[in-house]
Amino acid sequence: MSLKRRVTADEHLLDTAHSEEWKQKAAWRVMKIQAEFVEGFDTLEAAELGDAIGVYGSARTNVDGDEYKLGIELGRKLGEAGFSVITGGGPGAMEAANRGAADAGVKSVGLGIELPFEQGINPYVDIQLDFHYFFVRKVMFLKYSCGFCALPGGYGTMDELFESLTLVQTEKVGKFPIALIGTDFWGGLVDWLRDVMVREGKIGPDDVNLLLVTDDLDEAVEHMKSGRK
Numbered sequence: 001m002s003l004k005r006r007v008t009a010d011e012h013l014l015d016t017a018h019s020e021e022w023k024q025k026a027a028w029r030v031m032k033i034q035a036e037f038v039e040g041f042d043t044l045e046a047a048e049l050g051d052a053i054g055v056y057g058s059a060r061t062n063v064d065g066d067e068y069k070l071g072i073e074l075g076r077k078l079g080e081a082g083f084s085v086i087t088g089g090g091p092g093a094m095e096a097a098n099r100g101a102a103d104a105g106v107k108s109v110g111l112g113i114e115l116p117f118e119q120g121i122n123p124y125v126d127i128q129l130d131f132h133y134f135f136v137r138k139v140m141f142l143k144y145s146c147g148f149c150a151l152p153g154g155y156g157t158m159d160e161l162f163e164s165l166t167l168v169q170t171e172k173v174g175k176f177p178i179a180l181i182g183t184d185f186w187g188g189l190v191d192w193l194r195d196v197m198v199r200e201g202k203i204g205p206d207d208v209n210l211l212l213v214t215d216d217l218d219e220a221v222e223h224m225k226s227g228r229k
């Protein structure tokens with residue numbers, strides 16, 4: 001299936017061309033961003049999620065693979081422990097975690113994002129929001145989650161993971177737990193953080209300890225419990 005590319009709101013906002021049209025409409029764009037914050041806060045406050053875990057992970061995870069099964073298991077175990085689950089609402093690992101949460105009967109949230117090639121929200125989401133701006137959506141992830149699990153993923157997952165880590169490190173948010181699921185996938189990154197970043201003095205040795213790397217979903221869920229409000 002070939003998807004038609006469209007220009008997104010984020011793209012307009014970040015366009016460096018600064019055309020006349022942009023200058024005239026800049027203020028209105030701010031209103032649009034503001035409205036997106038209001039709608040996000042309104043919807044998620046009304047949803048009464050309780051303790052929720054943000055699950056990050058690849059949009060490209062194959063539904064037939066073991067990683068997808070792992071995502072379902074993770075969502076289910078988080079649900080059984082009483083957590084709501086918040087994902088990006090897309091396909092792959094996000095869909096798997098939403099599916100597991102839905103199986104466990106807990107609230108399954110999808111913070112969808114407008115992308116040039118729209119894929120649509122996955123069918124296992126029961127509380128849906130659609131954002132135009134990545135940065136507004138990230139605020140919602142951080143405000144309504146009390147811990148994060150990252151399944152294997154690409155740049156999007158890295159972006160979300162490192163945003164969360166930076167906010168914990170700089171004490172902008174509480175010390176919420178972060179678990180990286182899959183030692184084969186994440187081990188190399190964490191080795192590099194320890195062997196290169198720490199050695200070069202770019203982060204402190206304790207900063208690496210902000211991450212739990214595990215293959216054991218029960219251990220990850222247990223770790224998430226330390227973030228309970």
Ligand SMILES: CC(C)=CCNc1ncnc2c1ncn2[C@@H]1O[C@H](COP(=O)(O)O)[C@@H](O)[C@H]1O
Pocket residue numbers: 055056057058059060087088089090091094111112113115119152153154155156157158160
């Ligand atoms: C197949 C495809 C391109 C679908 C994109 N559809 C998406 N829908 C919702 N969130 C997304 C999407 N792509 C990336 N993200 C965000 O970025 C992360 C995944 O990016 P990546 O695949 O690891 O880099 C997710 O945790 C999600 O929050």
